[in-house]
Amino acid sequence: MKRSEINTLITEAADFFQSMGFRLPPFAFYSTADWRKIRNEAREIIDVGLGWDVTDFGSGRYSETGLLLFTIRNGKPDSSYSKSYAEKIMRVGVGQVTPLHFHHSKTEDIINRGGGSLVFTFYRAEASDGLSRAPVEFMADGIRRTVKAGEKIKFSPGESVTLPPRLYHSFHAEGAPVMTGEVSSVNDDRMDNRFYESVGRFPEIEEDEKPKYLLCNEYLKFI
Numbered sequence: 001m002k003r004s005e006i007n008t009l010i011t012e013a014a015d016f017f018q019s020m021g022f023r024l025p026p027f028a029f030y031s032t033a034d035w036r037k038i039r040n041e042a043r044e045i046i047d048v049g050l051g052w053d054v055t056d057f058g059s060g061r062y063s064e065t066g067l068l069l070f071t072i073r074n075g076k077p078d079s080s081y082s083k084s085y086a087e088k089i090m091r092v093g094v095g096q097v098t099p100l101h102f103h104h105s106k107t108e109d110i111i112n113r114g115g116g117s118l119v120f121t122f123y124r125a126e127a128s129d130g131l132s133r134a135p136v137e138f139m140a141d142g143i144r145r146t147v148k149a150g151e152k153i154k155f156s157p158g159e160s161v162t163l164p165p166r167l168y169h170s171f172h173a174e175g176a177p178v179m180t181g182e183v184s185s186v187n188d189d190r191m192d193n194r195f196y197e198s199v200g201r202f203p204e205i206e207e208d209e210k211p212k213y214l215l216c217n218e219y220l221k222f223i
Contacts, residue, residue: 001062001203006054007212013068013091020114020179022089024070027051032214035223046223048074048081049189051216057099058200067098071216075186086187090180092118092173100170100196103163108184111160116175118155122147123168129194131168138162168196 017024027045035042045051050071059065069090075083092098094116102125112118124132137146139162140155147153154174155161160181163169189201202217214222 001054001056002206002208003211004209005062006203006205006215007209009054009062009068010052010213013070016091016177017070017089017179022113022179024089025072028070029213032211032222035214035219039219039223044081046219047079048076048083049187049216050074051219052213053189053202053216055201055203057195058203063093063096065097065099067092067096069182071187077186084186086182086184088182088184088187089113090182092171092178092180094173094175094177097172098170099199100168102166102168102194103192104194105165105192106185106187107165108163108182109160110155110163110171111181111183112155112157113179113181114157115178116173118159118178118180119172119174120153120155120161121150121170122153123149125166125168125194129196131196136167138164138167 014024014028027042028051039046050073053069053071054066056062056066067090069088072087072089073083074086075081077084100121100123110118122136122138124134124136126132131149133149135146136149137144139145141160193201211222
């Protein structure tokens with residue numbers, strides 16, 4: 001992805017969140033110079049990977065296969081950052097697919113916090129990590145539901161779904177972009193994700209202009 005594209009996407013997402021009544025923390029808007037001034041005081045942000053995260057999953061087609069996230073809080077149980085939970089806010093575009101994947105350890109609630117419909121596809125993972133064709137049972141806002149494997153399920157604003165470990169899921173927005181929340185156990189994007197098809201989690205960036213805001217995986221590179 002080009003840095004200019006990432007800069008534009010982050011600016012648009014920040015405006016989108018604000019238009020939906022959601023306010024990001026101050027560090028969302030720190031410049032590289034700001035980070036350099038407070039890098040010692042901001043060790044927790046850096047070490048647990050808070051902040052902006054933009055990915056096209058290696059597709060080169062962000063609007064079709066991609067996701068923009070902002071990690072608000074997170075922990076690292078084997079360190080002094082002993083939070084056992086994490087929180088993210090995401091912008092999911094219309095028809096923009098997050099590829100099929102599960103988490104080895106993380107349990108998460110995904111919440112439609114406003115916009116269009118959030119459309120999910122679920123599969124149970126077989127022991128071999130393949131896709132099971134068995135029915136999928138899950139909890140949605142405290143209600144137990146069962147659907148066919150691969151069936152598309154829509155969640156309207158205010159609705160949520162609980163995703164346990166090893167439940168394959170893919171999602172996209174329909175009708176309008178969706179402000180999507182995530183509340184989960186500790187998040188580890190480097191080790192805990194298992195995508196059904198091989199993808200790139202963090203993009204390679206063509207530096208055609210300076211970064212407006214740093215991504216969560218590049219603090220050490222710049223500061």
